[in-house]
Amino acid sequence: MIIKYGSKQKYRYQHQLLNWILISIAIISIAWSTHKVRTWIHNSYCGPISYIMFTGKRHYTTDIDINQLIVKLRVLGAFITQDVNVIQKQIESLSWIQQVSVRKQWPDTLKIHIVEYVPLAYWNNFQTISTTGIIFRVPKEYRDDDKKTMPSLYGPEGSEKNVLANYYVFNEILKSVKFQVKSLHMDTRYSWQLILQDDIHLKLGRNNMIERLYYFIKIYPILIHKMNDNKKYIDYIDLRYRSGFSVRWG
Known part of the structure:
Protein backbone atom coordinates (compact mmCIF):
# COMPACT_ATOMS: atom_id res chain seq x y z
CA MET A 1 0.00 0.00 0.00
CA ILE A 2 1.35 3.44 -0.98
CA ILE A 3 0.87 6.29 1.44
CA LYS A 4 0.96 9.79 0.03
CA TYR A 5 1.78 12.68 2.34
CA GLY A 6 -0.57 15.56 2.23
CA SER A 7 0.60 19.13 1.87
CA LYS A 8 0.17 19.76 5.61
CA GLN A 9 2.34 16.78 6.57
CA LYS A 10 4.98 17.81 4.05
CA TYR A 11 5.03 21.36 5.42
CA ARG A 12 5.35 20.05 8.97
CA TYR A 13 8.32 17.90 8.00
CA GLN A 14 10.08 20.78 6.27
CA HIS A 15 9.42 23.03 9.27
CA GLN A 16 10.93 20.44 11.66
CA LEU A 17 13.94 20.05 9.40
CA LEU A 18 14.48 23.80 9.30
CA ASN A 19 14.22 24.01 13.08
CA TRP A 20 16.79 21.25 13.45
CA ILE A 21 19.16 23.05 11.09
CA LEU A 22 18.72 26.33 12.95
CA ILE A 23 19.29 24.66 16.32
CA SER A 24 22.43 22.97 14.98
CA ILE A 25 23.72 26.28 13.65
CA ALA A 26 22.97 27.92 17.02
CA ILE A 27 24.80 25.18 18.92
CA ILE A 28 27.80 25.42 16.61
CA SER A 29 27.79 29.24 16.93
CA ILE A 30 27.64 29.06 20.72
CA ALA A 31 30.44 26.52 20.81
CA TRP A 32 32.56 28.63 18.47
CA SER A 33 31.84 31.81 20.44
CA THR A 34 32.68 30.05 23.73
CA HIS A 35 35.97 28.87 22.29
CA LYS A 36 36.80 32.38 21.09
CA VAL A 37 35.93 33.91 24.47
CA ARG A 38 37.99 31.33 26.34
CA THR A 39 40.92 31.96 23.99
CA TRP A 40 40.59 35.73 24.49
CA ILE A 41 40.43 35.36 28.27
CA HIS A 42 43.46 33.06 28.26
CA ASN A 43 45.45 35.44 26.07
CA SER A 44 44.38 38.50 28.05
CA TYR A 45 44.67 37.25 31.62
CA CYS A 46 47.11 34.37 31.40
CA GLY A 47 49.70 36.28 29.43
CA PRO A 48 52.88 37.47 31.15
CA ILE A 49 53.25 40.81 32.94
CA SER A 50 55.08 42.96 30.42
CA TYR A 117 60.20 58.35 54.72
CA VAL A 118 61.12 62.02 54.45
CA PRO A 119 64.70 62.38 55.79
CA LEU A 120 65.41 65.20 58.22
CA ALA A 121 68.78 64.52 59.86
CA TYR A 122 71.50 62.00 60.50
CA TRP A 123 70.97 59.98 63.66
CA ASN A 124 74.01 58.85 65.67
CA ASN A 125 76.19 59.04 62.54
CA PHE A 126 75.04 55.80 60.87
CA GLN A 127 71.28 56.14 60.51
CA THR A 128 68.73 58.68 59.31
CA ILE A 129 65.78 60.11 61.20
CA SER A 130 62.61 61.10 59.37
CA THR A 131 60.52 64.24 59.92
CA THR A 132 58.23 62.12 62.12
CA GLY A 133 60.98 60.54 64.22
CA ILE A 134 61.35 57.19 62.43
CA ILE A 135 64.88 55.77 62.31
CA PHE A 136 65.94 54.14 59.04
CA ARG A 137 68.95 53.51 56.85
CA VAL A 138 69.45 54.96 53.38
CA PRO A 139 71.35 53.37 50.47
CA LYS A 140 75.12 53.81 50.75
CA GLU A 141 75.41 55.88 47.59
CA TYR A 142 73.25 58.63 49.12
CA ARG A 143 74.84 58.88 52.57
CA ASP A 144 77.68 61.27 51.73
CA ASP A 145 75.38 63.65 49.85
CA ASP A 146 72.84 63.68 52.69
CA LYS A 147 75.54 64.29 55.27
CA LYS A 148 76.51 67.53 53.51
CA THR A 149 72.98 68.91 53.60
CA MET A 150 71.35 67.48 56.73
CA PRO A 151 71.98 68.26 60.41
CA SER A 152 73.14 65.57 62.82
CA LEU A 153 71.17 64.48 65.88
CA TYR A 154 72.54 62.35 68.70
CA GLY A 155 70.92 60.64 71.65
CA PRO A 156 70.68 57.38 73.59
CA GLU A 157 68.65 54.53 72.13
CA GLY A 158 64.94 55.27 72.27
CA SER A 159 65.40 59.03 72.71
CA GLU A 160 64.83 59.96 69.05
CA LYS A 161 61.33 61.42 69.58
CA ASN A 162 62.56 63.64 72.41
CA VAL A 163 65.63 64.80 70.52
CA LEU A 164 63.59 65.51 67.39
CA ALA A 165 61.00 67.53 69.32
CA ASN A 166 63.70 69.72 70.87
CA TYR A 167 65.42 70.11 67.52
CA TYR A 168 62.26 71.64 66.10
CA VAL A 169 61.90 73.98 69.09
CA PHE A 170 65.55 75.07 69.16
CA ASN A 171 65.71 75.59 65.41
CA GLU A 172 62.56 77.71 65.40
CA ILE A 173 63.93 79.96 68.15
CA LEU A 174 67.28 80.39 66.40
CA LYS A 175 65.63 81.42 63.13
CA SER A 176 64.98 84.84 64.66
CA VAL A 177 68.73 85.55 64.46
CA LYS A 178 69.22 83.57 61.23
CA PHE A 179 70.95 80.66 62.94
CA GLN A 180 70.40 77.01 62.17
CA VAL A 181 71.16 73.91 64.18
CA LYS A 182 74.03 71.98 62.63
CA SER A 183 74.22 69.37 65.38
CA LEU A 184 72.17 68.55 68.47
CA HIS A 185 73.33 66.17 71.17
CA MET A 186 71.60 64.79 74.25
CA ASP A 187 73.70 62.53 76.47
CA THR A 188 72.63 59.82 78.90
CA ARG A 189 72.29 62.44 81.67
CA TYR A 190 69.82 64.40 79.50
CA SER A 191 72.27 67.25 79.10
CA TRP A 192 71.95 69.18 75.82
CA GLN A 193 74.57 70.66 73.51
CA LEU A 194 74.13 72.53 70.25
CA ILE A 195 76.46 73.29 67.37
CA LEU A 196 75.26 76.05 65.05
CA GLN A 197 75.96 76.32 61.35
CA ASP A 198 79.04 78.52 61.90
CA ASP A 199 80.40 75.93 64.38
CA ILE A 200 79.52 77.88 67.53
CA HIS A 201 79.14 75.33 70.30
CA LEU A 202 76.45 75.97 72.93
CA LYS A 203 76.28 74.05 76.20
CA LEU A 204 72.68 74.22 77.49
CA GLY A 205 72.75 71.64 80.28
CA ARG A 206 69.75 69.72 81.61
CA ASN A 207 67.33 72.44 82.70
CA ASN A 208 65.89 75.68 81.36
CA MET A 209 67.24 75.06 77.85
CA ILE A 210 64.76 77.42 76.21
CA GLU A 211 65.59 80.31 78.56
CA ARG A 212 69.30 79.73 78.04
CA LEU A 213 68.89 79.74 74.29
CA TYR A 214 67.06 83.06 74.41
CA TYR A 215 69.83 84.35 76.67
CA PHE A 216 72.37 83.37 74.01
CA ILE A 217 70.43 85.36 71.42
CA LYS A 218 70.52 88.37 73.77
CA ILE A 219 74.27 88.26 74.41
CA TYR A 220 75.41 87.21 70.93
CA PRO A 221 75.75 90.77 69.52
CA ILE A 222 78.10 91.60 72.42
CA LEU A 223 80.17 88.50 71.71
CA ILE A 224 80.36 89.32 68.00
CA HIS A 225 81.65 92.80 68.78
CA LYS A 226 84.32 91.41 71.10
CA MET A 227 85.25 88.70 68.61
CA ASN A 228 85.81 91.29 65.88
CA ASP A 229 87.84 93.56 68.16
CA ASN A 230 90.14 90.78 69.34
CA LYS A 231 90.22 88.91 66.03
CA LYS A 232 89.25 85.69 67.72
CA TYR A 233 86.57 83.10 67.22
CA ILE A 234 84.20 81.44 69.67
CA ASP A 235 85.05 77.85 70.50
CA TYR A 236 82.10 77.31 72.82
CA ILE A 237 79.68 79.18 75.05
CA ASP A 238 78.72 77.58 78.35
CA LEU A 239 75.21 78.69 79.36
CA ARG A 240 74.78 76.32 82.29
CA TYR A 241 75.29 79.00 84.93
CA ARG A 242 72.40 80.33 86.98
CA SER A 243 73.48 83.85 86.12
CA GLY A 244 75.94 84.64 83.39
CA PHE A 245 77.91 82.46 81.02
CA SER A 246 81.47 81.60 80.05
CA VAL A 247 83.15 81.71 76.69
CA ARG A 248 86.13 79.81 75.43
CA TRP A 249 87.90 81.78 72.72
CA GLY A 250 89.97 80.29 69.99
Missing part, protein backbone atom coordinates in the same frame (compact mmCIF):
# COMPACT_ATOMS: atom_id res chain seq x y z
CA TYR A 51 55.21 46.37 32.08
CA ILE A 52 55.87 47.81 35.55
CA MET A 53 54.55 51.31 36.27
CA PHE A 54 55.88 53.35 39.21
CA THR A 55 54.12 56.20 41.00
CA GLY A 56 54.92 58.23 44.11
CA LYS A 57 57.54 60.83 44.97
CA ARG A 58 60.85 59.08 45.49
CA HIS A 59 64.32 60.20 46.54
CA TYR A 60 66.19 56.96 47.21
CA THR A 61 64.27 54.37 45.19
CA THR A 62 64.95 54.12 41.45
CA ASP A 63 63.00 52.15 38.84
CA ILE A 64 66.10 50.05 38.21
CA ASP A 65 66.36 49.14 41.93
CA ILE A 66 62.82 47.76 42.04
CA ASN A 67 63.10 45.99 38.69
CA GLN A 68 66.26 44.22 39.82
CA LEU A 69 64.67 43.33 43.15
CA ILE A 70 61.68 41.74 41.41
CA VAL A 71 63.89 39.86 38.96
CA LYS A 72 65.92 38.42 41.86
CA LEU A 73 62.69 37.19 43.47
CA ARG A 74 61.85 35.18 40.34
CA VAL A 75 58.16 35.53 41.08
CA LEU A 76 57.01 37.55 38.07
CA GLY A 77 54.55 35.32 36.20
CA ALA A 78 51.23 35.37 34.41
CA PHE A 79 48.90 38.31 34.97
CA ILE A 80 46.05 36.27 36.43
CA THR A 81 48.22 34.19 38.79
CA GLN A 82 50.65 36.89 39.92
CA ASP A 83 50.84 37.20 43.72
CA VAL A 84 51.33 40.92 44.36
CA ASN A 85 51.75 40.39 48.13
CA VAL A 86 55.14 38.74 47.67
CA ILE A 87 56.45 41.71 45.72
CA GLN A 88 54.91 44.20 48.14
CA LYS A 89 56.53 42.58 51.19
CA GLN A 90 59.91 42.52 49.49
CA ILE A 91 59.78 46.23 48.67
CA GLU A 92 58.58 47.03 52.20
CA SER A 93 61.72 45.34 53.54
CA LEU A 94 63.76 48.31 52.30
CA SER A 95 64.24 50.40 55.45
CA TRP A 96 63.57 53.77 53.80
CA ILE A 97 60.16 52.68 52.49
CA GLN A 98 57.26 53.96 54.55
CA GLN A 99 54.44 52.45 52.51
CA VAL A 100 53.99 50.56 49.25
CA SER A 101 51.04 49.23 47.32
CA VAL A 102 51.26 46.79 44.41
CA ARG A 103 48.30 46.06 42.15
CA LYS A 104 47.64 44.60 38.73
CA GLN A 105 46.33 46.74 35.90
CA TRP A 106 44.76 44.89 32.99
CA PRO A 107 45.96 43.52 30.68
CA ASP A 108 49.71 43.16 31.43
CA THR A 109 50.88 45.86 33.83
CA LEU A 110 52.04 45.85 37.43
CA LYS A 111 51.44 49.21 39.15
CA ILE A 112 53.65 50.03 42.16
CA HIS A 113 53.08 53.10 44.34
CA ILE A 114 55.90 53.94 46.76
CA VAL A 115 55.99 56.34 49.70
CA GLU A 116 59.39 56.92 51.30
Whole structure:
Protein backbone atom coordinates (compact mmCIF):
# COMPACT_ATOMS: atom_id res chain seq x y z
CA MET A 1 0.00 0.00 0.00
CA ILE A 2 1.35 3.44 -0.98
CA ILE A 3 0.87 6.29 1.44
CA LYS A 4 0.96 9.79 0.03
CA TYR A 5 1.78 12.68 2.34
CA GLY A 6 -0.57 15.56 2.23
CA SER A 7 0.60 19.13 1.87
CA LYS A 8 0.17 19.76 5.61
CA GLN A 9 2.34 16.78 6.57
CA LYS A 10 4.98 17.81 4.05
CA TYR A 11 5.03 21.36 5.42
CA ARG A 12 5.35 20.05 8.97
CA TYR A 13 8.32 17.90 8.00
CA GLN A 14 10.08 20.78 6.27
CA HIS A 15 9.42 23.03 9.27
CA GLN A 16 10.93 20.44 11.66
CA LEU A 17 13.94 20.05 9.40
CA LEU A 18 14.48 23.80 9.30
CA ASN A 19 14.22 24.01 13.08
CA TRP A 20 16.79 21.25 13.45
CA ILE A 21 19.16 23.05 11.09
CA LEU A 22 18.72 26.33 12.95
CA ILE A 23 19.29 24.66 16.32
CA SER A 24 22.43 22.97 14.98
CA ILE A 25 23.72 26.28 13.65
CA ALA A 26 22.97 27.92 17.02
CA ILE A 27 24.80 25.18 18.92
CA ILE A 28 27.80 25.42 16.61
CA SER A 29 27.79 29.24 16.93
CA ILE A 30 27.64 29.06 20.72
CA ALA A 31 30.44 26.52 20.81
CA TRP A 32 32.56 28.63 18.47
CA SER A 33 31.84 31.81 20.44
CA THR A 34 32.68 30.05 23.73
CA HIS A 35 35.97 28.87 22.29
CA LYS A 36 36.80 32.38 21.09
CA VAL A 37 35.93 33.91 24.47
CA ARG A 38 37.99 31.33 26.34
CA THR A 39 40.92 31.96 23.99
CA TRP A 40 40.59 35.73 24.49
CA ILE A 41 40.43 35.36 28.27
CA HIS A 42 43.46 33.06 28.26
CA ASN A 43 45.45 35.44 26.07
CA SER A 44 44.38 38.50 28.05
CA TYR A 45 44.67 37.25 31.62
CA CYS A 46 47.11 34.37 31.40
CA GLY A 47 49.70 36.28 29.43
CA PRO A 48 52.88 37.47 31.15
CA ILE A 49 53.25 40.81 32.94
CA SER A 50 55.08 42.96 30.42
CA TYR A 51 55.21 46.37 32.08
CA ILE A 52 55.87 47.81 35.55
CA MET A 53 54.55 51.31 36.27
CA PHE A 54 55.88 53.35 39.21
CA THR A 55 54.12 56.20 41.00
CA GLY A 56 54.92 58.23 44.11
CA LYS A 57 57.54 60.83 44.97
CA ARG A 58 60.85 59.08 45.49
CA HIS A 59 64.32 60.20 46.54
CA TYR A 60 66.19 56.96 47.21
CA THR A 61 64.27 54.37 45.19
CA THR A 62 64.95 54.12 41.45
CA ASP A 63 63.00 52.15 38.84
CA ILE A 64 66.10 50.05 38.21
CA ASP A 65 66.36 49.14 41.93
CA ILE A 66 62.82 47.76 42.04
CA ASN A 67 63.10 45.99 38.69
CA GLN A 68 66.26 44.22 39.82
CA LEU A 69 64.67 43.33 43.15
CA ILE A 70 61.68 41.74 41.41
CA VAL A 71 63.89 39.86 38.96
CA LYS A 72 65.92 38.42 41.86
CA LEU A 73 62.69 37.19 43.47
CA ARG A 74 61.85 35.18 40.34
CA VAL A 75 58.16 35.53 41.08
CA LEU A 76 57.01 37.55 38.07
CA GLY A 77 54.55 35.32 36.20
CA ALA A 78 51.23 35.37 34.41
CA PHE A 79 48.90 38.31 34.97
CA ILE A 80 46.05 36.27 36.43
CA THR A 81 48.22 34.19 38.79
CA GLN A 82 50.65 36.89 39.92
CA ASP A 83 50.84 37.20 43.72
CA VAL A 84 51.33 40.92 44.36
CA ASN A 85 51.75 40.39 48.13
CA VAL A 86 55.14 38.74 47.67
CA ILE A 87 56.45 41.71 45.72
CA GLN A 88 54.91 44.20 48.14
CA LYS A 89 56.53 42.58 51.19
CA GLN A 90 59.91 42.52 49.49
CA ILE A 91 59.78 46.23 48.67
CA GLU A 92 58.58 47.03 52.20
CA SER A 93 61.72 45.34 53.54
CA LEU A 94 63.76 48.31 52.30
CA SER A 95 64.24 50.40 55.45
CA TRP A 96 63.57 53.77 53.80
CA ILE A 97 60.16 52.68 52.49
CA GLN A 98 57.26 53.96 54.55
CA GLN A 99 54.44 52.45 52.51
CA VAL A 100 53.99 50.56 49.25
CA SER A 101 51.04 49.23 47.32
CA VAL A 102 51.26 46.79 44.41
CA ARG A 103 48.30 46.06 42.15
CA LYS A 104 47.64 44.60 38.73
CA GLN A 105 46.33 46.74 35.90
CA TRP A 106 44.76 44.89 32.99
CA PRO A 107 45.96 43.52 30.68
CA ASP A 108 49.71 43.16 31.43
CA THR A 109 50.88 45.86 33.83
CA LEU A 110 52.04 45.85 37.43
CA LYS A 111 51.44 49.21 39.15
CA ILE A 112 53.65 50.03 42.16
CA HIS A 113 53.08 53.10 44.34
CA ILE A 114 55.90 53.94 46.76
CA VAL A 115 55.99 56.34 49.70
CA GLU A 116 59.39 56.92 51.30
CA TYR A 117 60.20 58.35 54.72
CA VAL A 118 61.12 62.02 54.45
CA PRO A 119 64.70 62.38 55.79
CA LEU A 120 65.41 65.20 58.22
CA ALA A 121 68.78 64.52 59.86
CA TYR A 122 71.50 62.00 60.50
CA TRP A 123 70.97 59.98 63.66
CA ASN A 124 74.01 58.85 65.67
CA ASN A 125 76.19 59.04 62.54
CA PHE A 126 75.04 55.80 60.87
CA GLN A 127 71.28 56.14 60.51
CA THR A 128 68.73 58.68 59.31
CA ILE A 129 65.78 60.11 61.20
CA SER A 130 62.61 61.10 59.37
CA THR A 131 60.52 64.24 59.92
CA THR A 132 58.23 62.12 62.12
CA GLY A 133 60.98 60.54 64.22
CA ILE A 134 61.35 57.19 62.43
CA ILE A 135 64.88 55.77 62.31
CA PHE A 136 65.94 54.14 59.04
CA ARG A 137 68.95 53.51 56.85
CA VAL A 138 69.45 54.96 53.38
CA PRO A 139 71.35 53.37 50.47
CA LYS A 140 75.12 53.81 50.75
CA GLU A 141 75.41 55.88 47.59
CA TYR A 142 73.25 58.63 49.12
CA ARG A 143 74.84 58.88 52.57
CA ASP A 144 77.68 61.27 51.73
CA ASP A 145 75.38 63.65 49.85
CA ASP A 146 72.84 63.68 52.69
CA LYS A 147 75.54 64.29 55.27
CA LYS A 148 76.51 67.53 53.51
CA THR A 149 72.98 68.91 53.60
CA MET A 150 71.35 67.48 56.73
CA PRO A 151 71.98 68.26 60.41
CA SER A 152 73.14 65.57 62.82
CA LEU A 153 71.17 64.48 65.88
CA TYR A 154 72.54 62.35 68.70
CA GLY A 155 70.92 60.64 71.65
CA PRO A 156 70.68 57.38 73.59
CA GLU A 157 68.65 54.53 72.13
CA GLY A 158 64.94 55.27 72.27
CA SER A 159 65.40 59.03 72.71
CA GLU A 160 64.83 59.96 69.05
CA LYS A 161 61.33 61.42 69.58
CA ASN A 162 62.56 63.64 72.41
CA VAL A 163 65.63 64.80 70.52
CA LEU A 164 63.59 65.51 67.39
CA ALA A 165 61.00 67.53 69.32
CA ASN A 166 63.70 69.72 70.87
CA TYR A 167 65.42 70.11 67.52
CA TYR A 168 62.26 71.64 66.10
CA VAL A 169 61.90 73.98 69.09
CA PHE A 170 65.55 75.07 69.16
CA ASN A 171 65.71 75.59 65.41
CA GLU A 172 62.56 77.71 65.40
CA ILE A 173 63.93 79.96 68.15
CA LEU A 174 67.28 80.39 66.40
CA LYS A 175 65.63 81.42 63.13
CA SER A 176 64.98 84.84 64.66
CA VAL A 177 68.73 85.55 64.46
CA LYS A 178 69.22 83.57 61.23
CA PHE A 179 70.95 80.66 62.94
CA GLN A 180 70.40 77.01 62.17
CA VAL A 181 71.16 73.91 64.18
CA LYS A 182 74.03 71.98 62.63
CA SER A 183 74.22 69.37 65.38
CA LEU A 184 72.17 68.55 68.47
CA HIS A 185 73.33 66.17 71.17
CA MET A 186 71.60 64.79 74.25
CA ASP A 187 73.70 62.53 76.47
CA THR A 188 72.63 59.82 78.90
CA ARG A 189 72.29 62.44 81.67
CA TYR A 190 69.82 64.40 79.50
CA SER A 191 72.27 67.25 79.10
CA TRP A 192 71.95 69.18 75.82
CA GLN A 193 74.57 70.66 73.51
CA LEU A 194 74.13 72.53 70.25
CA ILE A 195 76.46 73.29 67.37
CA LEU A 196 75.26 76.05 65.05
CA GLN A 197 75.96 76.32 61.35
CA ASP A 198 79.04 78.52 61.90
CA ASP A 199 80.40 75.93 64.38
CA ILE A 200 79.52 77.88 67.53
CA HIS A 201 79.14 75.33 70.30
CA LEU A 202 76.45 75.97 72.93
CA LYS A 203 76.28 74.05 76.20
CA LEU A 204 72.68 74.22 77.49
CA GLY A 205 72.75 71.64 80.28
CA ARG A 206 69.75 69.72 81.61
CA ASN A 207 67.33 72.44 82.70
CA ASN A 208 65.89 75.68 81.36
CA MET A 209 67.24 75.06 77.85
CA ILE A 210 64.76 77.42 76.21
CA GLU A 211 65.59 80.31 78.56
CA ARG A 212 69.30 79.73 78.04
CA LEU A 213 68.89 79.74 74.29
CA TYR A 214 67.06 83.06 74.41
CA TYR A 215 69.83 84.35 76.67
CA PHE A 216 72.37 83.37 74.01
CA ILE A 217 70.43 85.36 71.42
CA LYS A 218 70.52 88.37 73.77
CA ILE A 219 74.27 88.26 74.41
CA TYR A 220 75.41 87.21 70.93
CA PRO A 221 75.75 90.77 69.52
CA ILE A 222 78.10 91.60 72.42
CA LEU A 223 80.17 88.50 71.71
CA ILE A 224 80.36 89.32 68.00
CA HIS A 225 81.65 92.80 68.78
CA LYS A 226 84.32 91.41 71.10
CA MET A 227 85.25 88.70 68.61
CA ASN A 228 85.81 91.29 65.88
CA ASP A 229 87.84 93.56 68.16
CA ASN A 230 90.14 90.78 69.34
CA LYS A 231 90.22 88.91 66.03
CA LYS A 232 89.25 85.69 67.72
CA TYR A 233 86.57 83.10 67.22
CA ILE A 234 84.20 81.44 69.67
CA ASP A 235 85.05 77.85 70.50
CA TYR A 236 82.10 77.31 72.82
CA ILE A 237 79.68 79.18 75.05
CA ASP A 238 78.72 77.58 78.35
CA LEU A 239 75.21 78.69 79.36
CA ARG A 240 74.78 76.32 82.29
CA TYR A 241 75.29 79.00 84.93
CA ARG A 242 72.40 80.33 86.98
CA SER A 243 73.48 83.85 86.12
CA GLY A 244 75.94 84.64 83.39
CA PHE A 245 77.91 82.46 81.02
CA SER A 246 81.47 81.60 80.05
CA VAL A 247 83.15 81.71 76.69
CA ARG A 248 86.13 79.81 75.43
CA TRP A 249 87.90 81.78 72.72
CA GLY A 250 89.97 80.29 69.99
